[in-house]
Amino acid sequence: MAYIQIPEENQLPGIRGLMAFRPETAKPLNDLAEALLRTTDNDLSRGDRELIATYVSYLNDCLFCQSVHGAAAQCYLGDDGSLIGEIKQDFNKASVSEKMKTLLSIAGSVQKGGKYVTTQQIEKAKSEGATDSEIHDTVLIAAAFCMFNRYVDGLGTWAASDPESYIPRGFRIMEEGYAGYDPMKSLGK
Numbered sequence: 001m002a003y004i005q006i007p008e009e010n011q012l013p014g015i016r017g018l019m020a021f022r023p024e025t026a027k028p029l030n031d032l033a034e035a036l037l038r039t040t041d042n043d044l045s046r047g048d049r050e051l052i053a054t055y056v057s058y059l060n061d062c063l064f065c066q067s068v069h070g071a072a073a074q075c076y077l078g079d080d081g082s083l084i085g086e087i088k089q090d091f092n093k094a095s096v097s098e099k100m101k102t103l104l105s106i107a108g109s110v111q112k113g114g115k116y117v118t119t120q121q122i123e124k125a126k127s128e129g130a131t132d133s134e135i136h137d138t139v140l141i142a143a144a145f146c147m148f149n150r151y152v153d154g155l156g157t158w159a160a161s162d163p164e165s166y167i168p169r170g171f172r173i174m175e176e177g178y179a180g181y182d183p184m185k186s187l188g189k
Contacts, residue, residue: 001156001158002017002018002155002156002157002158003154003155003156004021004155006018006020006021007021013064013157013158013159013160014064014065014068014152014157014158014159015029015064015065015148015151015152015157017157017158018151018152018155018157029148030178030179031178031179032144033144033148033178033179034177034178034179036049036053036137036140036141036144037049037050037053037069037072037141037178038177038178038179042133042137043131043133043134043137044103044134044137044138045076046072046076046174047073047076047077048100048103049137049141050069050070050072050073050076051073051077051083051084051087051096051100051104052103052104052107052138052141052142052145053065053069053073053141053145054066054069054070054073054084054087055087055088055091055104055107055108056107056108056110056111056141056142056145056146056149057069057070057145057148057149058070058087058088059108059111060111060145060146060149060150060153061153062148062149062152062153063159063161064152064157064158064159065145065148065149065152067159067160067163067166068166068169068170068173069145070084070163070166070170071163071166071167071169071170071173072169072170072173072174073170074167074170075167075170075171075173075174076174081163083095083096087104091104091105097128098128099125099128099129099130099134101128102121102124102125102128102130103125103130103134103135103138105121105124105125106121106122106125106135106138106139106142107138107139107141107142108142109121110138110139110142110143110146111142111146114139114143117139122135
């Protein structure tokens with residue numbers, strides 16, 4: 001049960017219920033998610049960007065966001081959930097590129113606070129082939145997901161505990177994206 005009174009007809013999990021409650025904030029938030037996670041003019045794949053969002057959401061212990069973005073990452077990357085599990089357990093041992101490991105390290109530092117990112121992390125990422133654009137986008141995704149996670153959990157929204165239940169949403173994200181998401185449509189209105 002959310003900390004605020006969300007009308008029963010707007011009851012959806014996580015951020016989706018909050019977007020139905022305040023649709024005027026849904027559009028800019030979804031536009032931001034679309035720009036960060038789905039734009040085609042980006043050096044990082046959509047799967048990589050969803051992986052960063054998942055990792056930061058995991059560090060923030062936001063069940064809804066780590067589950068829905070983990071499902072999107074699984075769908076984009078053709079993963080059965082094993083990779084997501086590896087990332088959460090120890091991304092340094094996960095079967096991702098060394099470049100992605102450096103970007104996840106940067107994302108983890110941003111999750112603690114922007115000033116935790118070090119020159120050494122940036123240099124290591126660049127030595128592994130990360131571009132300025134990839135580093136920029138990693139930091140921005142991590143920072144934005146700290147906000148999204150705090151929005152979802154700060155209002156006490158609910159989330160399904162079964163990770164498999166998020167897979168259909170992951171496919172929907174792949175097909176439709178975020179910018180066109182209409183919370184009222186989800187409610188059949």
